[in-house]
Amino acid sequence: MNRIEQAFRQLTAVDGKAFIPYIMAGDGGLSCLVERLQLLEKFGATAIEVGVPFSDPVADGPTIQQAGIRALKNGTNLKDILVELSKARELVQIPIILMTYLNPIYSLGINRFVQEAQSAGVDGCIIPDLPMEEEEIILPQFLKAGVELIRLVTPTTPVERVRKISSKGSGFLYTVTVKGITGARGEFDGGLNAFLQTVKQVSPIPVVAGFGISNEEQIAELTKYCDGVVVGSKIVELFAKNNITELETFMSVIKRTSAKI
Secondary structure (H helix, E strand, O other): OOHHHHHHHHHHHOOOOEEEEEEEOOOOOHHHHHHHHHHHHHOOOOOEEEEOOOOOOOOOOHHHHHHHHHHHHOOOOHHHHHHHHHHHHOOOOOOEEEEOOHHHHHHHOHHHHHHHHHHOOOOEEEOOOOOHHHHHHOHHHHHHHOOEEEOEEOOOOOHHHHHHHHOOOOOOEEEEOOOOOOOOOOOOOOOHHHHHHHHHHHOOOOEEEEOOOOOHHHHHHHOOOOOEEEEOHHHHHHHHOOOHHHHHHHHOHHHHHHHHO
């Protein structure tokens, strides 16, 4: 069983909610990646999403874009990230999920990427610019390697398409909360809760909300309707400021939230 599926089964057994922090590999230098992964695990992360810097991201907001630019200036590339993740896997037990666009994968080579991701202990991969209709370019390799393809749905995805997308795989369904890019938001669209409820009703796999989530109130509200959250810009910002104390305090929110639900 994939580590992602195991993690969610363990949460279900205790009525817990997932907290998946996102970090940009190479922001602050690749040498700190392993340490940051260990820190996030220590602070209670269910899994960790590791971003691959890319020059032309289509889903990233300003905070993550700037982190990607800093990482690229540090010379970060997909091949070296996978080397560091292989080191991390000896020390980190929770699932590691890679978030990358197709271009870096093509540049490295699809077969080589999947093989090296498997060797590095990567459990899942999010590819925002890979539509369901084009999955066959990489899905057979993922299936053979035991790497879970994490698929996305958005507030504009029709219900039948949500049903079809969520019927694939056994990880979780990444449910985008906004009609736009990542980045902290003060509030969400009024129809978001109903959308999450609908997705939860039709999806046979766990539903995780992401994009724009940055405070305890949002997490407490959204996790009433889904199985957990991904938090990116807030985590990236705290690491950039080296504010580890606030990071630990913020990540404890999911424990408090789960206790209230």
